[in-house]
Amino acid sequence: MKTTNIMIVGVGGQGTLLASRLLGHILPGMGYDVKISEVHGMSQRGGSVVTFVRYGSKVASPIIEKGEADYIIAFEQLEAARWLSYLKKGGKLITSSQQIDPMPVITGACGYPEGLDEKIKETGADLLCADILSLANKAGSPKSVNVVLLGVFARLTGIAPDLFKEAIDEIVKEKFREMNKTAFDLGYAIL
Amino acid sequence: MKKLLLGNEAVARGLYEYGCRVVSSYPGTPSTEITEFAATYPEIYAEWAPNEKVAVETAIGASFGGARSFSAMKHVGLNVAADPVFTASYTGVNAGLVIAVADDPGMHSSQNEQDSRNHAVSSKIPMLEPSDSTECRDFVGIAYEISEKFDTPVFIRLCTRIAHSQSLVELGSREEYDLKPVEKNPRKYVMTPANAIPKHVIVENRIAAIREWAETCSVNTVEENGTDIGVIASGTCYQYAKEALAEKASYLKLGMVNPLPVSLITDFCKKHKKVYVVEELDPVIENHCKAHGLDVVGKELFPLCGEITATMVKEKILGKAPEKSASIPDLPVRPPVMCSGCPHRGMFYVLKKLGVFVNGDIGCYTLGGAAPLNAIDTTVCMGFSVSGLHGFLKANGESKKSVAVIGDSTFVHSGITGLINMAYNRSNGTVIVLDNSITGMTGHQQNPATGITLKGDMTTAVDLEALCKAVGIRRVRVVDPQEIDEVEKVVREELEADEPSVIIARRPCIMIKKAVIRPPYKIDSEKCRKCKMCMKIGCPSLSVDPEKGTVRVDDTLCVGCGLCKKLCKFGAISEN
Numbered sequence: 001m002k003t004t005n006i007m008i009v010g011v012g013g014q015g016t017l018l019a020s021r022l023l024g025h026i027l028p029g030m031g032y033d034v035k036i037s038e039v040h041g042m043s044q045r046g047g048s049v050v051t052f053v054r055y056g057s058k059v060a061s062p063i064i065e066k067g068e069a070d071y072i073i074a075f076e077q078l079e080a081a082r083w084l085s086y087l088k089k090g091g092k093l094i095t096s097s098q099q100i101d102p103m104p105v106i107t108g109a110c111g112y113p114e115g116l117d118e119k120i121k122e123t124g125a126d127l128l129c130a131d132i133l134s135l136a137n138k139a140g141s142p143k144s145v146n147v148v149l150l151g152v153f154a155r156l157t158g159i160a161p162d163l164f165k166e167a168i169d170e171i172v173k174e175k176f177r178e179m180n181k182t183a184f185d186l187g188y189a190i191l
Numbered sequence: 192m193k194k195l196l197l198g199n200e201a202v203a204r205g206l207y208e209y210g211c212r213v214v215s216s217y218p219g220t221p222s223t224e225i226t227e228f229a230a231t232y233p234e235i236y237a238e239w240a241p242n243e244k245v246a247v248e249t250a251i252g253a254s255f256g257g258a259r260s261f262s263a264m265k266h267v268g269l270n271v272a273a274d275p276v277f278t279a280s281y282t283g284v285n286a287g288l289v290i291a292v293a294d295d296p297g298m299h300s301s302q303n304e305q306d307s308r309n310h311a312v313s314s315k316i317p318m319l320e321p322s323d324s325t326e327c328r329d330f331v332g333i334a335y336e337i338s339e340k341f342d343t344p345v346f347i348r349l350c351t352r353i354a355h356s357q358s359l360v361e362l363g364s365r366e367e368y369d370l371k372p373v374e375k376n377p378r379k380y381v382m383t384p385a386n387a388i389p390k391h392v393i394v395e396n397r398i399a400a401i402r403e404w405a406e407t408c409s410v411n412t413v414e415e416n417g418t419d420i421g422v423i424a425s426g427t428c429y430q431y432a433k434e435a436l437a438e439k440a441s442y443l444k445l446g447m448v449n450p451l452p453v454s455l456i457t458d459f460c461k462k463h464k465k466v467y468v469v470e471e472l473d474p475v476i477e478n479h480c481k482a483h484g485l486d487v488v489g490k491e492l493f494p495l496c497g498e499i500t501a502t503m504v505k506e507k508i509l510g511k512a513p514e515k516s517a518s519i520p521d522l523p524v525r526p527p528v529m530c531s532g533c534p535h536r537g538m539f540y541v542l543k544k545l546g547v548f549v550n551g552d553i554g555c556y557t558l559g560g561a562a563p564l565n566a567i568d569t570t571v572c573m574g575f576s577v578s579g580l581h582g583f584l585k586a587n588g589e590s591k592k593s594v595a596v597i598g599d600s601t602f603v604h605s606g607i608t609g610l611i612n613m614a615y616n617r618s619n620g621t622v623i624v625l626d627n628s629i630t631g632m633t634g635h636q637q638n639p640a641t642g643i644t645l646k647g648d649m650t651t652a653v654d655l656e657a658l659c660k661a662v663g664i665r666r667v668r669v670v671d672p673q674e675i676d677e678v679e680k681v682v683r684e685e686l687e688a689d690e691p692s693v694i695i696a697r698r699p700c701i702m703i704k705k706a707v708i709r710p711p712y713k714i715d716s717e718k719c720r721k722c723k724m725c726m727k728i729g730c731p732s733l734s735v736d737p738e739k740g741t742v743r744v745d746d747t748l749c750v751g752c753g754l755c756k757k758l759c760k761f762g763a764i765s766e767n
Contacts, residue, residue, distance in 0.1 A: 011525065012527065024357060028194075028359055030530075033358075034357070035358045036195065036356065037356040037357070038355060040221065040223075040634065044531060045527040045529065045555065045558060045752075046731050049564035060430045061431050061433070062356035062430065064322075064518050065500055065501060066502065067516035070467075078523070079619055082522050084516075084517060084518055084519060085517060086516070087516065087517070101727060103525065103526060104524060106563075106729065106733065107562050107563045107736075111736070113523070114520075116519070119519050125517060164334070166231070166286060
């Protein structure tokens with residue numbers, strides 16, 4: 001089977017690691033060879049962060065390169081735009097419409113780019129941009145953006161929701177499990 | 192059972208399965224998690240040492256004491272540990288001794304991009320390089336075997352992409368190894384010239400014997416796919432080559448990168464029409480091939496700097512240029528920043544205001560060098576800030592407008608020796624210790640100043656004030672970096688003083704349990720005069736509303752530290 005490439009991108013501190021942990025729990029159980037790669041350290045301090053998730057019958061490189069991603073799951077619009085060049089032709093980009101100012105915008109060196117979703121669409125990319133943060137808040141916490149996005153992803157890929165819920169039971173602390181399952185369902189129902 | 196393990200976690204699993212008993216390390220990205228995971232096994236004694244030299248010495252001592260032992264560090268940490276490492280090559284071991292060193296090609300989180308294989312070559316210590324998590328685990332076992340068979344320490348080299356990638360590992364169980372008997376043996380363990388001179392001969396013979404062993408060892412493997420293209424690679428580069436070329440090339444995968452075999456490589460080169468060496472950083476394998484008269488292609492195609500990619504391999508070897516993919520130009524960059532509520536922010540605000548020349552160090556506070564604070568003027572290595580300041584003032588002491596800034600963990604690592612030098616050699620400089628009670632950048636590890644061990648037990652804590660006084664610093668002051676008026680007053684006074692001084696800026700890292708998180712602050716847009724004074728601290732929670740021009744707070748990020756409120760002259764910022 002050909003390798004499927006998923007990228008999870010966002011801003012350090014947004015909770016991208018939980019999303020990859022849940023996928024890392026589910027995919028090996030489906031019989032795939034899996035490699036997940038992320039850079040720890042400096043970028044986790046509010047920088048641009050990326051996690052590569054690759055699965056298939058046999059995966060060699062842990063890295064996804066430009067033009068190779070089947071799916072990009074973005075937690076923030078500017079980051080969706082930044083990693084766009086990694087999307088494969090015919091790949092799917094899912095992004096939260098949330099905007100977090102990077103330091104050059106905070107210092108006034110430049111503005112936050114306007115109309116990013118339109119610009120992304122103009123390149124011909126298959127974009128799904130939605131107010132994920134509101135859904136996360138509805139589920140109970142802005143921190144559940146990661147699981148809402150996984151709900152959307154599950155709907156698009158057809159991976160069974162039960163697998164995600166089992167993974168939530170395994171990985172997430174008990175007091176946050178129900179909230180995360182609600183978040184997942186809200187994402188799953190978006191389409 | 193197959194489990195997805197981080198490369199670093201798999202190394203720790205190897206330590207567990209192959210009977211390691213003692214681990215001593217100093218944190219350093221991308222090596223840190225090895226020791227953190229090792230600490231989760233009750234069978235393994237694991238600790239954070241004050242620095243890599245102490246850590247390796249501890250591991251050497253444990254090996255002499257009869258236990259399979261281990262130390263992990265990042266590439267620059269091996270420079271700190273090089274002194275004991277080079278002589279441990281002479282003494283050899285009692286029980287197995289393995290040292291993991293994690294390189295950072297691409298400098299994701301490092302100050303340089305050195306290639307640790309050079310340390311292995313010059314110290315005559317064998318080095319293994321795994322290419323996925325299963326090998327990370329397995330190579331620990333092979334490393335211990337080599338260590339005990341050939342009486343040598345053994346390196347395991349990782350890089351960021353192996354250390355921080357997860358892949359599937361079939362877990363095994365622990366093999367127990369009894370403590371080896373300890374015998375007095377000065378000719379082996381006492382490295383005076385009389386003993387070391389014959390030892391050097393033994394070391395040379397040993398590396399020759401291991402080179403012979405490497406000709407047929409299980410970690411160096413050949414994968415034949417025709418005779419047109421041959422690729423020699425190790426570690427993550429092997430994976431990139433496989434990804435790019437699949438069955439279009441044959442592979443000589445070198446699991447052992449020092450010493451390199453001769454016949455195995457020669458045979459491989461002779462069998463294939465064109466042979467490429469794919470290796471990141473220095474041409475270590477390529478030079479070895481060329482020294483033996485072999486016609487290989489390496490650095491004329493692949494870069495000396497940064498990482499190699501599968502796309503690059505495809506382009507250079509198959510001549511396939513990558514398809515151009517869609518992109519949006521001129522996006523603002525998103526560099527890492529000090530967190531909302533970071534206790535370092537107040538100090539850097541004051542240092543910028545005073546316009547002093549700041550000798551920086553290695554840690555989260557290096558981020559104080561970024562805009563808008565721009566308050567770090569030098570960064571070299573762990574501990575440099577203090578000794579660098581000393582030298583700076585000896586050269587240029589008239590103005591005395593220079594300070595050192597160093598974190599608690601880094602101060603204990605190697606700042607204290609520089610401070611002893613300042614006291615001893617009569618400096619008049621000011622050292623600022625940013626004591627946030629944790630080793631921050633590497634992901635919040637304990638250190639000797641926190642009073643908690645790696646295993647989570649309470650222990651004695653270094654008394655930083657008493658330590659500074661004990662080495663001869665009379666002026667030692669403690670401030671809360673959040674109280675910026677007080678900080679400014681104290682820094683001014685110490686800059687004026689005609690003797691060395693230490694200012695300890697004490698407040699816990701906002702990311703640890705000790706820190707106080709308060710509700711987000713709010714900004715009254717009616718009162719905000721758009722002066723942007725509050726924006727000078729570079730807090731990621733603050734931004735300018737593009738329509739109104741007033742400043743707003745991001746409720747999801749603000750932790751209520753209140754530093755911005757202190758800068759607002761119009762009372763627009765308040766607690767919620």
